[in-house]
Amino acid sequence: MTETLIQVHNLAMDFPEQQLFNQLSFDVDRREFLSIIGENGVGKTTLIRILLNQLKPTGGDIKFRKGTKIGYVPQFRNIDQDYPLSIRDFVALNLQDGKAPWLTKSERMRLDEILEETDLVDIQNTRMGRASGGQKQKAYLAQALVDQPDLLILDESTASLDSVRKYELFNLVQHFNQQHDLTVISVTHDFDLMKQYSNRYLMLKKDHYALGDVDDINSEEDLLNV
Amino acid sequence: MFSFEFMQNAYIAGTFIAIICGIMGVYVVGRNMSFLSHMLSEIGFSGAAFGIFMGWQALTGMLLFTIVSSILIGKMSVQASRRESAISAVSSLFLGLGILFLSISNKNVSYATNILFGSVIGIGRDEVNQVLLLTIVSLVFILFMYRPLKFDSFDHIGASVKGIHTNFVSILFLVVLALSVSTAAQIVGSLLIFVLLTLPAAAAKIVARTVSGMMLFSIGAALIGVWLGLYLGYITNWPVSFFIASIECIIYFGSMLFRQEN
Numbered sequence: 048m049t050e051t052l053i054q055v056h057n058l059a060m061d062f063p064e065q066q067l068f069n070q071l072s073f074d075v076d077r078r079e080f081l082s083i084i085g086e087n088g089v090g091k092t093t094l095i096r097i098l099l100n101q102l103k104p105t106g107g108d109i110k111f112r113k114g115t116k117i118g119y120v121p122q123f124r125n126i127d128q129d130y131p132l133s134i135r136d137f138v139a140l141n142l143q144d145g146k147a148p149w150l151t152k153s154e155r156m157r158l159d160e161i162l163e164e165t166d167l168v169d170i171q172n173t174r175m176g177r178a179s180g181g182q183k184q185k186a187y188l189a190q191a192l193v194d195q196p197d198l199l200i201l202d203e204s205t206a207s208l209d210s211v212r213k214y215e216l217f218n219l220v221q222h223f224n225q226q227h228d229l230t231v232i233s234v235t236h237d238f239d240l241m242k243q244y245s246n247r248y249l250m251l252k253k254d255h256y257a258l259g260d261v262d263d264i265n266s267e268e269d270l271l272n273v
Numbered sequence: 274m275f276s277f278e279f280m281q282n283a284y285i286a287g288t289f290i291a292i293i294c295g296i297m298g299v300y301v302v303g304r305n306m307s308f309l310s311h312m313l314s315e316i317g318f319s320g321a322a323f324g325i326f327m328g329w330q331a332l333t334g335m336l337l338f339t340i341v342s343s344i345l346i347g348k349m350s351v352q353a354s355r356r357e358s359a360i361s362a363v364s365s366l367f368l369g370l371g372i373l374f375l376s377i378s379n380k381n382v383s384y385a386t387n388i389l390f391g392s393v394i395g396i397g398r399d400e401v402n403q404v405l406l407l408t409i410v411s412l413v414f415i416l417f418m419y420r421p422l423k424f425d426s427f428d429h430i431g432a433s434v435k436g437i438h439t440n441f442v443s444i445l446f447l448v449v450l451a452l453s454v455s456t457a458a459q460i461v462g463s464l465l466i467f468v469l470l471t472l473p474a475a476a477a478k479i480v481a482r483t484v485s486g487m488m489l490f491s492i493g494a495a496l497i498g499v500w501l502g503l504y505l506g507y508i509t510n511w512p513v514s515f516f517i518a519s520i521e522c523i524i525y526f527g528s529m530l531f532r533q534e535n
């Protein structure tokens with residue numbers, strides 16, 4: 048049985064200079080893997096910021112299943128070369144339920160567990176500033192997941208990764224999607240990645256959008272013509 | 274040396290100031306605000322001039338100026354990219370005001386300049402108590418806000434995604450910073466505060482890999498500087514601030530070398 052996690056109804060977003068979308072409606076089921084695709088500037092990140100309640104839409108509404116907790120890996124992050132924290136300490140930043148400066152035993156166990164599952168144990172003491180692009184993305188993923196969200200939102204997390212690292216990262220995401228019932232929304236420009244990992248797509252275009260099963264799409268041309 | 278009460282006072286006050294600067298400094302460095310802490314100490318000087326002009330205690334004027342300017346800067350620099358210019362604009366205004374009040378007040382200018390260079394030697398019990406109070410207030414704040422402040426200081430984007438009220442955290446932090454800078458500066462001088470707030474934490478950032486590790490290192494570096502600086506000042510009669518600044522520089526450059534070796 049499928050349960051609906053998010054219901055988006057007639058969503059509209061108008062900025063003074065342009066209208067990004069209007070009458071956008073779609074549902075996301077629990078355990079689903081949805082890819083959002085579309086040209087630069089079409090409003091993908093804006094849609095996500097609306098889902099995250101960081102931005103108010105100019106119309107329509109969004110309903111989440113009660114108690115939905117969201118983990119988010121944003122498109123841009125400012126971690127420079129001199130950034131001091133180790134991967135472990137960086138991931139632990141997102142443990143915010145406790146109030147004490149030190150982590151509780153169960154928090155430490157949770158931290159160990161997520162580092163294990165994201166394959167970061169061996170490099171947990173590496174500084175974030177010195178980690179490779181692929182290691183950084185895994186650390187962002189681990190930080191978003193350490194808090195055990197129901198929904199994970201990725202905004203172009205693979206944009207800077209080579210083809211090996213790209214699949215490595217998405218294999219991890221798929222693991223959480225399939226083994227831990229994590230619902231995933233992934234913004235991407237990568238057709239192969241979308242085809243291989245997601246169940247459904249939401250294609251945003253100027254003035255309209257298309258929604259469908261990934262299995263019905265066989266090439267990028269199909270997608271442009273929907 | 275400890276048989277003199279003024280040395281006892283200097284050591285006690287210096288120890289607490291080192292601890293508080295060591296801790297606050299880690300956040301200052303994490304938030305890339307060294308520039309601001311420099312400006313705050315000078316704004317404090319302007320505030321003191323204003324306080325003297327008004328016939329208040331210098332500390333009142335300092336608190337007024339530093340807190341108001343912190344809040345202004347916090348409000349203006351919601352976007353990090355705008356922060357540098359917001360800081361420049363606000364500090365220019367307050368520094369200008371300081372010069373104005375100094376020139377029209379005709380009162381003892383040397384008292385205000387004292388605040389720039391200050392001296393930890395020669396402070397009384399009352400001032401020691403002030404420092405103690407300041408330390409407790411700041412520590413309670415840090416303890417209370419530890420996790421959100423840490424998140425926001427070391428991963429602002431992640432923290433705002435989490436729904437932490439980063440603006441609120443940021444302004445509250447700036448107010449506590451203003452409070453520490455002013456109270457400590459009128460006792461030991463704002464030059465010394467700037468040194469203790471930035472260098473130990475900057476060295477810690479090079480050496481340590483966790484926030485708690487950075488705090489321990491930064492407190493340790495600040496304490497070594499203060500204790501050794503006071504001792505050297507006592508036996509040579511040279512200014513303590515000179516020794517502390519030099520020691521902190523040595524620790525900082527030492528950390529850079531250490532980093533290159535590893």
Ligand SMILES: Nc1ncnc2c1ncn2[C@@H]1O[C@H](COP(=O)(O)OP(=O)(O)OP(=O)(O)O)[C@@H](O)[C@H]1O
Nearest residue numbers: 062063067085086087088089090091092093094122
């Ligand atoms: N707060 C805002 N105010 C005004 N315009 C905005 C705002 N946020 C975004 N926009 C505009 O909305 C459009 C869509 O931006 P958005 O970042 O959502 O695009 P995107 O689909 O994520 O693009 P990319 O693929 O490059 O990441 C852009 O033209 C942008 O300038």
Ligand SMILES: [Mg+2]
Nearest residue numbers: 091092122202
């Ligand atoms: Mg985007």
